[in-house]
Amino acid sequence: MGKRIERTRASGTLTEAMFWAKIRAALRNASRWWKPISVVRIKARRKYVGSNRRQKYEYRCNKCKNWFSDKKISVDHIVPVGSLNCASDLPGFVERLFCEESGLQVLCTDVCHEEKTKNERNGKHIIHSKKNRVVGRTATTRRKRRNSPVKRRRVSKRINKNN
Numbered sequence: 585m586g587k588r589i590e591r592t593r594a595s596g597t598l599t600e601a602m603f604w605a606k607i608r609a610a611l612r613n614a615s616r617w618w619k620p621i622s623v624v625r626i627k628a629r630r631k632y633v634g635s636n637r638r639q640k641y642e643y644r645c646n647k648c649k650n651w652f653s654d655k656k657i658s659v660d661h662i663v664p665v666g667s668l669n670c671a672s673d674l675p676g677f678v679e680r681l682f683c684e685e686s687g688l689q690v691l692c693t694d695v696c697h698e699e700k701t702k703n704e705r706n707g708k709h710i711i712h713s714k715k716n717r718v719v720g721r722t723a724t725t726r727r728k729r730r731n732s733p734v735k736r737r738r739v740s741k742r743i744n745k746n747n
């Protein structure tokens with residue numbers, strides 16, 4: 585495989601990429617108690633009156649305006665939080681991640697949120713939302729890049745750093 589990357593962090597146990605992945609995960613985790621996220625969720629909901637006895641509320645997707653159960657929606661950062669690969673990414677990352685209610689919206693996960701992340705993927709941003717999806721996505725992207733000419737080298741470098 586490729587050449588070994590030096591472990592410059594945490595007593596020689598972490599590469600730069602691993603270090604920043606940890607910081608990113610920790611910040612993402614911390615954003616779970618961020619009040620605006622739960623407020624936006626609550627504001628998008630109404631009492632559910634359908635046949636499912638266990639469902640108390642339903643939530644309105646800000647894009648398609650349909651109603652979904654809590655498992656089918658996610659609170660989306662309207663301005664993508666973006667990547668965190670180095671110290672200079674940190675201020676913007678934190679500002680975007682911990683934004684106020686006006687920077688957040690409820691989207692249905694399967695259609696509208698999926699579509700949004702797909703568009704962002706095709707653009708410049710690589711979004712780190714759900715861990716599993718990012719792994720699958722970067723693998724595919726990397727494969728594509730490898731088979732294509734030298735184009736967009738910076739992006740593939742960034743993706744490799746994220747693993």
Ligand SMILES: [Zn+2]
Nearest residue numbers: 645648692696
């Ligand atoms: Zn939707």
